Amino acid sequence: MKKKIIITAVGTIIVGALILFYAVSEKDTEQTKGHYKAELTMYKSPICGCCDLYKDELEKLGYKVNVVKSRQLALKKEELGIPKGKESCHSVVLPDGRVSEGHVPLDVFEKFVSDKSVYGVTLPGMPIGSPGMPGLKTEIFKIYSFNKEKEGGVKIYAER
Numbered sequence: 001m002k003k004k005i006i007i008t009a010v011g012t013i014i015v016g017a018l019i020l021f022y023a024v025s026e027k028d029t030e031q032t033k034g035h036y037k038a039e040l041t042m043y044k045s046p047i048c049g050c051c052d053l054y055k056d057e058l059e060k061l062g063y064k065v066n067v068v069k070s071r072q073l074a075l076k077k078e079e080l081g082i083p084k085g086k087e088s089c090h091s092v093v094l095p096d097g098r099v100s101e102g103h104v105p106l107d108v109f110e111k112f113v114s115d116k117s118v119y120g121v122t123l124p125g126m127p128i129g130s131p132g133m134p135g136l137k138t139e140i141f142k143i144y145s146f147n148k149e150k151e152g153g154v155k156i157y158a159e160r
Helices: 002-033 049-060 073-080 106-114
Strands: 039-044 064-069 090-093 099-102 120-123 142-146 155-159
Touching: 039 049, 039 073, 049 064, 049 090, 049 106, 073 090, 073 099, 106 120, 106 155
Parallel strands: 039 064, 099 120
Antiparallel strands: 039 090, 090 099, 120 142, 142 155
């Protein structure tokens, strides 16, 4: 009788472990199959660590981020239409070709992704306390929108 109870208990534990293993491996498989919000491309300097931290933040939101390291970022930013004086350390290109420049606050980034009327947004420079940048926020961030063709100019898109 005791032997039957022990065998039943061990069997139950094994079945439970298999179910748990299957659930965890299925979740991992979904991530590797590409079940994410969108696939983004980040252009950054090979030596910039804050860009990697921003990439991590985007991945936490459910995006897949492919990184392209370049020492020719000025040329890429010009190609992407980033306004002069509004550049930052990295550029993130969405699948539809629109661009987010710099450490744009994550809620503003999410708003931008769904706002197809805007070609690009930028948080110029590398403000302390913005996503990916260490330190406490000490100022109001002005996030600008812009058009690639320069028509319509640069406008304030959001303040945080």
